[in-house]
Amino acid sequence: MSITKNIQYKVSLENEGATLATIVRNLKPDLSWSRIKKLIAQRHIKISNDVCLDPARRVRAAEEVELLVKPDGKALDKQEIVIRHLDEHLVVVEKPPGVNSVRHPAERTWKESRKSLSPTLEDLVTKQIAFLSKKDVKSKSARLRVVQRLDKETSGLLVFARTADAERGLGMQFFNHSVERKYLALIPGTIAPQSIESILVRDRGDGRRGSAPFSQPGKKAVTHVHLVEKFQAFTLVGCQLETGRTHQIRIHLAEKGSPVCGEKVYRTTANGTILPDGSGFPRLALHAAELGFIHPISGEPMHWNMALPEDFSKLLQHLRK
Incomplete structure (x- = not known):
């Protein structure tokens, strides 16, 4: 059967x-x-x-x-991860949607055979570096140090450190909010260009992350939003992170009544209202399009841009018709 x-x-x-x-x-x-x-x-x-x-x-x-009656595509192979920059201290890659950036701590003790069933970006890049350098995947030179994450459904540019010095240097830049991170997001309706500032907490009252009054303890989050392209019923917006809190863009846009298309978590407000979408997009229409920082060892300014993935690009082409 x-x-x-x-x-x-x-x-x-x-x-x-x-x-x-x-x-x-x-x-x-x-x-x-x-x-x-x-x-x-x-x-x-x-x-x-x-x-x-x-x-x-x-x-x-x-x-x-x-x-599913028909199988869904094919598994990602290490060769399919695009490496934009690789040196002895760090690696910058293009993360495809549908892949976790790193493995959950509880899964790190899994056997390699089980990990291989659902490889993370960290796993795939580690294997690719080992392949390119002809080193064992467990060698010290292949090991990655996590300094940044993207949500599973989000595509875009991401950096891993490869040495302790680079990890400290990049970590300090992320801590000081000096890393340049620009995203593209599609939202239903429109939104005025603005800077959104709030205090983010782990539980806004319904078990989800969200904003709280400034008098409450939490983490300051700032997102700068500008319009990129307007469609009949949707808008492509650019979001520049001043801070980089968990789900920051998704929370800020949803709390302004304009959740990212494909949003499943924050479309429901704290009072239970479900915000409209209408795009039919099966994942988050969110893309980390630009990444820039100072090389933690050489001091050289570095900057990359990444085009939209195929599914996101086709969605915009459809909206332009």
Whole structure:
């Protein structure tokens, strides 16, 4: 037996913590365990719009599991990660959407065979550097040091340090907010050019991150927003980060009533109102288009631009018609 039609299922509280294989078996009891594992390996199963290749992955409540008649694309290979700059101290890469920047601490003890089912950008770049330098992937020269992250669905430029000195130097620039980071985001409707400043907290009252009164303890966040291109029902905006808090752009735009298209978390306000989208875009329409900093060792100013990925570019082409 196989999958004859696409099936979507939103994980209930009752099934939270179950393995992906168990969820698929519940949805398709006619499938054998071996058949389920094969379908997962062949990219027929997605969790929250991302292909999952790990049958032992435990699901969380409200996640969406989708069983696909046709497999979804192919896995990323280390050769597909574009390296924009590589020297002995750092590496700048183009992150594709749908890949975690780094592995969750709880997953770092996984066996390599399990990690290979869902490689992170850190994993892929480490392997590519090892391949290019003809070194073992576990060698010290291949190891990456994390100084920056992008959300899984976000594409764009990202830097990893390769030495302790570079890690300290880049870390200080991020801490001092001197790193140049410019993003492109598509939003429904429009928004006035402005600088958004708020205090971000981990829990705004409904378990999600958000802004709080300035009198409350939290982290200052500043996003500068300008208009790039206006469409009939959408606007492409540029967002320059003065600070770089977790989900900062997504939170700030959503709190102004203009969530990033494809937003799943912050479209719902703290009072339960669901903000409109209408784009049908399956992921966050958010792209880290520019990155600039001072090389932590040489002192040389460095700057890169990255074009939009194909799916984002096609969306804009469609809106221009």
